[in-house]
């Protein structure tokens with residue numbers, strides 16, 4: 001059976017993608033950001049997922065304001081990088097996993113979660129930047145990716161609670177897929193930022209760090225945050241953080257925080273990143289069914305100690 005082995009969240013700041021594409025990653029400003037993902041890339045190289053389910057939002061690249069699905073599931077065989085105004089990013093075409101995606105579509109829709117099935121879609125920085133941060137810049141992405149787009153650009157976006165419950169439904173779908181696949185779920189976007197208006201440049205590190213703390217310890221508390229609170233505390237674009245709750249909902253209640261990174265600013269955005277694994281004792285219980293993956297994950301966790309960056 002397929003299994004979710006970890007959840008990863010990270011900001012998907014477009015300027016990070018531009019820094020990679022323009023070979024500026026060694027410049028002091030950007031090195032501060034990229035150095036925070038070095039351990040994450042090591043962790044990912046150990047984890048070696050068979051499939052990534054990546055929760056992100058489209059930034060008017062695949063969906064114009066003429067039609068914006070609240071939740072959209074990429075079921076295609078591949079997803080080319082979108083032209084976001086400067087030509088498509090020089091990153092590999094994302095290969096999908098149509099079989100697992102179709103299974104998730106069936107499972108979540110029969111579970112009364114009416115997700116939009118998308119059979120043709122280009123993907124923008126919301127998806128490609130986190131892929132770079134966790135996998136580097138390979139010629140081909142090392143595993144298939146199932147994109148899940150969440151509307152956080154056109155009012156009204158879904159609630160954090162609804163996003164969390166979508167994560168739950170995705171987990172149920174993955175765990176009922178018959179093939180032995182090791183799946184990592186990404187939640188992307190955020191953290192606090194506002195890109196226009198009188199409060200442009202807003203960053204609220206206190207809110208962000210409390211969000212990271214509760215993502216590990218008390219995610220249900222986060223599901224009660226209302227849209228207005230996100231806007232007030234984390235800026236207009238801080239609403240992207242509801243997408244982290246899809247990732248968290250896809251994990252067990254108890255998790256181990258394997259790694260965390262937080263720095264400000266990147267462009268005008270707070271960059272946050274966290275890696276969560278199922279609680280080890282829970283993983284031990286399931287060793288009988290999946291000895292190898294559990295052992296591998298424990299070794300990976302041992303290599304990457306929790307690293308809280310205080311800034």
Ligand SMILES: [Fe+2]
Pocket residue numbers: 012057059126189190240
């Ligand atoms: Fe975004």
